Amino acid sequence: MKPFKIGLRIWIALTSLVSFVAGWALLSHANKPAPLLTSNTGGADPLPLGSASARTPVTLPPIPSLDSLVGNQSASSSSSAPSIQPLPSLPSTGSSSFLPRIRTRGS
Amino acid sequence: MQYHEFRAMNTSVLLAGDGPVASVQTGFSLTQKYIEECEKRFTRFSEASELSDLNRSNGEWFEASQDLFDVVALAMHLYRQTEGLFDPAILEALEAAGYDRSMDELRLYGSAASPVLVRPRLFRFGEIRLDAERCRIYLPRGMRIDLGGIAKGWIAERAAKVLADWAQVCAVDAGGDGFMVGYPPGEDAWRVTLEDPLEPVRGLAVLKIPPGGVATSAVTRRRWKQGDQEQHHLIDPRTQNPAKTEWLSMTVIAPHTAEAEAYAKSLLIGGSNEINRILSLEPGVEFIAVDRRKKLWGSPHSRPLLQM
Numbered sequence: 001m002k003p004f005k006i007g008l009r010i011w012i013a014l015t016s017l018v019s020f021v022a023g024w025a026l027l028s029h030a031n032k033p034a035p036l037l038t039s040n041t042g043g044a045d046p047l048p049l050g051s052a053s054a055r056t057p058v059t060l061p062p063i064p065s066l067d068s069l070v071g072n073q074s075a076s077s078s079s080s081a082p083s084i085q086p087l088p089s090l091p092s093t094g095s096s097s098f099l100p101r102i103r104t105r106g107s
Numbered sequence: 108m109q110y111h112e113f114r115a116m117n118t119s120v121l122l123a124g125d126g127p128v129a130s131v132q133t134g135f136s137l138t139q140k141y142i143e144e145c146e147k148r149f150t151r152f153s154e155a156s157e158l159s160d161l162n163r164s165n166g167e168w169f170e171a172s173q174d175l176f177d178v179v180a181l182a183m184h185l186y187r188q189t190e191g192l193f194d195p196a197i198l199e200a201l202e203a204a205g206y207d208r209s210m211d212e213l214r215l216y217g218s219a220a221s222p223v224l225v226r227p228r229l230f231r232f233g234e235i236r237l238d239a240e241r242c243r244i245y246l247p248r249g250m251r252i253d254l255g256g257i258a259k260g261w262i263a264e265r266a267a268k269v270l271a272d273w274a275q276v277c278a279v280d281a282g283g284d285g286f287m288v289g290y291p292p293g294e295d296a297w298r299v300t301l302e303d304p305l306e307p308v309r310g311l312a313v314l315k316i317p318p319g320g321v322a323t324s325a326v327t328r329r330r331w332k333q334g335d336q337e338q339h340h341l342i343d344p345r346t347q348n349p350a351k352t353e354w355l356s357m358t359v360i361a362p363h364t365a366e367a368e369a370y371a372k373s374l375l376i377g378g379s380n381e382i383n384r385i386l387s388l389e390p391g392v393e394f395i396a397v398d399r400r401k402k403l404w405g406s407p408h409s410r411p412l413l414q415m
Contacts, residue, residue, distance in 0.1 A: 083383050087395065087403035087413060089311045099310045100298035101110060102121060105283035106325030106356050107256055107368075 108291060109274075111135040116146050116259055117210045118282025122266075124274030125292060134273025141269050142262055142281070148175065149258040151198070151251075152209040158254060162198075166248030168238070176242045178365075179235070182257050185369035186232045188388055192373035192381065194344040196232040198253040201342050204349055205333035210340075213331050229347055255340075260284040260322055260368035283323035286364045287316060298414065304328075304355035304397055312403060313414040314395065320364035324371040325356035343376045350376040356397045360412060361389075370394070 109131045111122040122138055124131040148157045161169050161179075171179070182195050206213065232252070236245040246252065259281050267279040267286035276289035278297060287297045296315035303309040304327040314321075326349075329340040343350040357375035361367040370392050373385055386392065386406060393412060396404045405412070 083386050083407060084379065084404050085407060085410070087312075087405045087410060088415075089401070089403045099300040100313060101300075102123065102278060102280050102285065102297065103283075103300040103307075103310075104302050104314070104321075104323040104356070104358050105118075105280075105307070106302070106304065106323035106328045106358075107118065107259060107282045107284060 109135075111139070113139055115139070115142050116150070116262070116281060117152075118259075120282070121280040122270060122277070123280075124270055124277040126274040126276070131274045131277075134270045134277070137273070138266050138270040138279065142266050142279075145174075145258075145262045145265070148172070149178065149254050149262070150209075151253050151255070152212075158252075158258075161244060161246065162251040164244075164246055166246070168243045168245050171242055171244050173242060176237070176239070176244065178254055178258055178261050179244055179252075180237055180239070181261065181365055182252075182254065182369075183232065183235070183237065185257065185366065189369060189373040189385065190388065191231065191233070191344060192377050192385070193257075193369040194232045195252040195254055195257065196230040196234070196250060197342040197344050197347065198251045199230070200347040201253060201340065203347075204338045204340075204342065205331055206329070206338070206340050210329050217332065231344070256284070256322075256324070256368045256372060257365050260320065260363075260365035264320060264364040283325070283328075284364050284368050285316075285321045287318045287321070289318060301358065301395065301397075301403075302356075303401065305401070311397060311401060312395075314358070314360075314412055315414050316360060316412070319360070319362045320367040321358065321360050322364055322367035322371045323356055323358040324368070324375045326350070326352065326375070327355055341372060341376055350378075352376060352378045353398055354378065354396045355399060355401070358395045360393045360395075361391065367392075 108123050108125050109128065111132075113120055120139075120142060122135050124134055147153065147155075150156045151158055151162070153159060157172060157175050161171065161175065182193075185193050186195070208216075230247065230250040234247050234250065235252075237243075238245070263279045263281040263284045264286040266281075267277060267288050270277045270279060271288045276291060278285060278287045285299070291297060296317055299314045299316050299321065300310040301312040301314050303311050304325045324341060326339045326341055331338055339349045341350045342348065352375055354375050357371045359367040359371040359374065361370060366389075370385065370389060371394070374382065374394055374396070377385055393406045393409045395406075395409050395412065398404060
């Protein structure tokens with residue numbers, strides 16, 4: 001009985017070791033898994049109202065710089081007017097009391 | 108011009124009116140009362156509000172007052188107009204980000220919730236159903252909504268009409284959501300200070316606002332710390348997280364305040380990527396935005412809105 005037990009233990013140990021090494025080799029040569037969230041922008045597509053896909057958060061595209069946006073607009077669209085333009089701010093305004101009492105604040 | 112300032116809807120409310128003192132003061136008093144009544148009905152921070160009753164309806168049809176029905180129907184219209192960028196069904200995400208009590212309480216005591224690791228179930232506002240004939244609203248089981256900004260805009264405009272009965276030239280400004288009636292004496296527009304979002308005591312420009320609505324959304328006003336993370340209240344419905352945007356503030360001028368509020372939010376959340384699309388949905392909307400370097404940007408016809 002004792003030699004049988006010893007043999008069984010050795011057999012279990014060897015098969016575990018061989019399976020582990022084989023699994024390791026298999027995984028190391030396998031393709032990388034697809035990311036959980038796709039990098040689909042969704043930026044230009046309308047959001048479908050109440051659809052199942054609307055419940056999946058998306059990752060958004062990187063934000064372009066505003067200067068480059070205006071530059072691209074004027075370079076690329078001769079027919080359509082740019083929808084954004086830089087505006088001057090008043091350097092002389094400050095915390096002085098002449099500013100109107102109604103303020104934009106912001107919620 | 109006479110002014111009256113008080114606190115309501117977790118913000119500072121400013122009333123302005125021109126006319127005989129007794130009449131304008133009566134108007135101020137009635138308007139304040141009206142705003143306080145509306146707040147009780149639409150706040151999500153009171154269990155006794157009608158909005159909280161609606162949020163507890165849990166998959167059953169809810170018989171609403173005409174006012175609540177009107178605000179929800181208006182919100183649905185603006186949800187569709189902005190193709191989902193304005194979405195009052197982001198309440199779960201807003202609370203998950205730590206905005207689970209009023210801003211006054213949050214400023215006093217901070218956010219109790221640590222960052223939520225389990226993502227809440229995501230609802231879209233388009234899932235609700237409205238029964239105009241019987242003035243009923245159906246929220247899917249588990250959905251709760253926040254009417255915060257749009258209700259504030261709707262209340263400001265209604266309140267301005269209450270005040271206009273006592274002062275023909277008047278304005279109501281509820282924390283950046285305003286409605287102007289008539290022109291101030293001798294003026295061609297209402298002068299409004301465009302606040303520096305980072306230093307609110309300073310002004311970046313003076314705006315010339317015609318009668319109608321104006322609303323400003325800013326990522327700098329309602330902020331709090333949740334653990335180590337800095338959070339703000341403008342949730343991007345696409346990511347269900349506080350919006351990552353290049354704008355510090357977005358001011359929109361439109362005929363109605365609730366509409367201005369929804370577009371301000373949508374333009375701010377959408378960022379510069381979405382400007383063309385949003386403006387094509389509502390060509391009458393004008394905006395003035397402040398970017399992270401405090402530079403001003405505006406829609407094509409916004410320049411005359413700045414006092415030079």
